Amino acid sequence: MKVTYCILGTFNSGGMERVLTNKANYLVNKGYEVNVVTTDQKGRKPFYALDPRIKTYDLGINYTDDLDRGILKRGAIYLKKQHLHQKKLAELLHTLKSDITISMFDNDASFITKINDGSKKVLEIHFSRFKRLQYGRSGLLGFIDKFRNKQDLRTVARFAKFVVLTHEDKGYWGDLPNIQVIPNANSFKRMGRAPLENKRVIAIGRLDYQKRFEDLIEAWVKVKETAPEWVLDIFGKGPLKTTLEEQIAQLNLTDVVRINEPVNNIQEEYLGSAMLALTSRYEGLPMALLEAQSCGLPMVTYACKCGPKDIIKNGENGFLVPEGDIGRIADNLLTLIADPELRSEMGGNAYLSSARYDEEAIMEQWESMFSDITKI
Structure with a gap:
């Protein structure tokens, strides 16, 4: 054919x-x-x-x-x-x-x-x-x-x-x-779960209006106050790169929030992270969520149309947050940061769920x- x-x-x-x-x-x-x-x-x-x-x-x-x-x-x-x-x-x-x-x-x-x-x-x-x-x-x-x-x-x-x-x-x-x-x-075959020990949150996507990274960066102000040793790594490129970098500087987050170029070995980046965050305005079925759960990462995401609600069972393999609630994004990230056992439990559930894909x-x-x- x-x-x-x-x-x-x-x-x-x-x-x-x-x-x-x-x-x-x-x-x-x-x-x-x-x-x-x-x-x-x-x-x-x-x-x-x-x-x-x-x-x-x-x-x-x-x-x-x-x-x-x-x-x-x-x-x-x-x-x-x-x-x-x-x-x-x-x-x-x-x-x-x-x-x-x-x-x-x-x-x-x-x-x-x-x-x-x-x-x-x-x-x-x-x-x-x-x-x-x-x-x-x-x-x-x-x-x-x-x-x-x-x-x-x-x-x-x-x-x-x-x-x-x-x-x-x-x-x-x-x-x-x-x-x-x-x-x-799933973008790649599952190669085992991430240890979830590195003090790093990962976010993936084009740096544009859809992905709404400005909300995640703003949420990190609260994260930094409580857990200053944790970092946020964003992987992507796009028209809002300069705007987002300026926001990071204005909020005094340059030491803990980094914007990285896309990489071909993204699976390694997931395996070296402790959780994934997503604050999009809309999606179809986010590849970042599929990739993250196939590596055993718990996820914190807006409950936007469409996709997150298909992948995440709130409180089991991640947290679903009402769109625009920046405070709750930060709070849920901090909950997982403070509780390694919960991180591990949710990561395990995410890894098992990925078999469907x-x-x-x-x-x-x-x-x-x-x-x-x-x-x-």
Whole structure:
């Protein structure tokens, strides 16, 4: 069977890129022919290593070149690039003759089902139903967000299958006959539990509005007052790096809060930490939580849409905190800091829970779906 994935690029260190890489590598090892089609790669190497048997194609659309333009100018250019994108992708898909073509809900989602190349079209989303509304933008941008949010329902209905990550998110989409829940798999095989002895909390993610690291940094003021020997290591890059570094300096936290570049050996960083913190505004199914629990880390996280409530049982393998409650984030971190036995108990529960997300179990669901839709 031949499967083609469509995504903006594989050069970023995000969860979506990691998930795609893991699935593509798994499938090619099972004998599938796998292609990855990008629009903005620009010759950059994938951040996560793709199996050399996977064929990659870049269409050279480069949507991200226009992010700094004014909204009207950007909109006009976007329409032209959409037309070019559809033309180039159609030509390539007719050449590839895939059985399955998968959109990662990127710039191709609005038109890919119109391409009659013979492949079954699948759409997968790595955020929640409310992704477009989470920025709380006003004015023209807010109107566009609301309009596109409504259009999403029409878009997803056109696909043979629409895959969401959680049952929580499935409920937000309504009664769609083509919707299916398949969670992300663990990023790596479990190699034993972290000892949870290092006085370090880890946080992972892009340094942007979604991840809300400013709340976690503010919470660390209280943590430092009670446990000054503990440090917070944030791994990520993004547009808010300078802003977050300034906040760290203003709060006199430079000795205990560090922002680190993404690393390929992130499993080692988890194993060298005592817990994970997450303060996102929204998620799909956070890879950071899956990775942390597969290393046996207890987790302290906002109960945002969507994902944390699927992974964490409050008080068992971590703590769920109401969104925006910075004080409770700090208090729950301090509870785990002060109680090594509780840390160990929650970490053990997290490690056991991670078995539900082993790669083989998750990929069996994908292969079953592929088989079902190609028989139709």
